[in-house]
Amino acid sequence: MKSVLNLSVEKVKESRIKEVDFNNIPFGKFFSDHMIEMDWHKGHWETPKLRPFQNISIHPATSALHYGQAIFEGMKAYKTESGEVLLFRPDKNAARFNYSASRMAMPTIPEDQFVELLLELLKLDRSWVPTGEDGALYIRPFMFATNEMVGVKIAEHYKFMVITCPVGKYYAKPVSVLVQDEYFRAFPGGTGAAKAAGNYGGTYYPAGLAMKEGYDQILWLDVVEKKYVQEIGTMNFFVQIDGEVLTPPVSDSILDGVTRMSVISVLKDMGYKVSEREISIDEIVEAHKAGKLQAAFGTGTAATIAFIREIGYREERMALPEFDDNYVAYKVKDKLEGIKRGRYEDTYGWNVSV
Ligand SMILES: Cc1ncc(COP(=O)(O)O)c(C=O)c1O
Numbered sequence: 549m550k551s552v553l554n555l556s557v558e559k560v561k562e563s564r565i566k567e568v569d570f571n572n573i574p575f576g577k578f579f580s581d582h583m584i585e586m587d588w589h590k591g592h593w594e595t596p597k598l599r600p601f602q603n604i605s606i607h608p609a610t611s612a613l614h615y616g617q618a619i620f621e622g623m624k625a626y627k628t629e630s631g632e633v634l635l636f637r638p639d640k641n642a643a644r645f646n647y648s649a650s651r652m653a654m655p656t657i658p659e660d661q662f663v664e665l666l667l668e669l670l671k672l673d674r675s676w677v678p679t680g681e682d683g684a685l686y687i688r689p690f691m692f693a694t695n696e697m698v699g700v701k702i703a704e705h706y707k708f709m710v711i712t713c714p715v716g717k718y719y720a721k722p723v724s725v726l727v728q729d730e731y732f733r734a735f736p737g738g739t740g741a742a743k744a745a746g747n748y749g750g751t752y753y754p755a756g757l758a759m760k761e762g763y764d765q766i767l768w769l770d771v772v773e774k775k776y777v778q779e780i781g782t783m784n785f786f787v788q789i790d791g792e793v794l795t796p797p798v799s800d801s802i803l804d805g806v807t808r809m810s811v812i813s814v815l816k817d818m819g820y821k822v823s824e825r826e827i828s829i830d831e832i833v834e835a836h837k838a839g840k841l842q843a844a845f846g847t848g849t850a851a852t853i854a855f856i857r858e859i860g861y862r863e864e865r866m867a868l869p870e871f872d873d874n875y876v877a878y879k880v881k882d883k884l885e886g887i888k889r890g891r892y893e894d895t896y897g898w899n900v901s902v
Pocket residue numbers: 622779780781782783784803804805806807808847848849850
């Protein structure tokens with residue numbers, strides 16, 4: 549590929565990789581040696597910098613801190629058994645980053661440039677990509693407004709950065725989710741489909757209440773009818789009822805998950821009937837009562853596929869059936885993870901080699 553980049557590179561003098569115990573990596577706490585930094589001033593992007601990971605200094609009036617003009621992405625790089633490093637569908641994250649940027653009135657980044665910056669960073673830090681069944685290098689591109697003034701207005705200055713961290717398993721065991729009908733995550737016309745920082749901060753309070761009741765996550769309902777399931781924390785939601793796999797259609801209130809779209813393709817190719825349609829919580833309760841609720845699972849880059857063992861709604865605590873080898877979430881997880889890690893042939897052309 550011909551480079552679209554004019555990149556300034558400064559390498560670390562000594563790697564910190566020895567400080568990390570790769571057999572026991574907490575999610576999101578250890579960062580690789582390098583990072584990307586690129587500033588937007590006066591209507592254009594300045595030369596991107598690939599430099600040692602370090603703190604940045606910001607003005608106390610940095611506008612993102614006050615008014616929340618901040619977005620991010622989340623993706624992973626995997627190492628195959630032969631040592632090749634693969635990035636999964638980075639074009640989709642680049643496109644979604646730009647969707648989020650436009651929705652938040654921020655500058656976009658040409659998609660090929662976004663991907664090329666990630667590849668340059670990964671080439672330098674490839675030894676940080678863990679091997680092993682659940683290991684991956686989590687990649688966090690983000691952008692925030694850097695105007696140095698108090699005042700509610702679209703900023704003229706922004707900082708784009710990419711940092712990465714080696715990670716292991718996200719959930720150690722199947723999760724329980726609480727259907728929330730008092731607090732809502734997104735609304736029509738809002739920012740629910742963007743990866744805007746504020747979307748997440750607003751969920752902490754109700755998520756904390758759910759945790760006090762013993763649940764891991766919230767399963768969000770739509771705010772208009774208060775009955776259609778939408779998504780879970782940082783995952784899209786799937787349910788299997790009477791053989792058919794269902795997931796809510798994406799909208800301006802639901803994130804268009806890369807894992808979600810990949811799971812739909814893989815399930816269809818495995819012969820499952822998959823429908824993207826509205827699913828009411830009443831339909832799930834009825835299916836559970838009739839013994840037709842076979843499986844529920846969440847999909848997302850961090851957790852990959854999280855098996856759901858229990859769904860709580862008002863007085864109901866619906867236990868999902870025990871998992872076996874025929875369990876749909878297990879089968880799709882094996883296939884998708886296998887493709888990402890080079891264990892199965894990537895017939896879709898999803899992987900990009902670093
Ligand atoms: C709100 C929300 N929904 C769903 C997802 C899953 O998206 P993806 O599969 O692209 O990671 C994420 C994670 O990015 C998320 O933050």
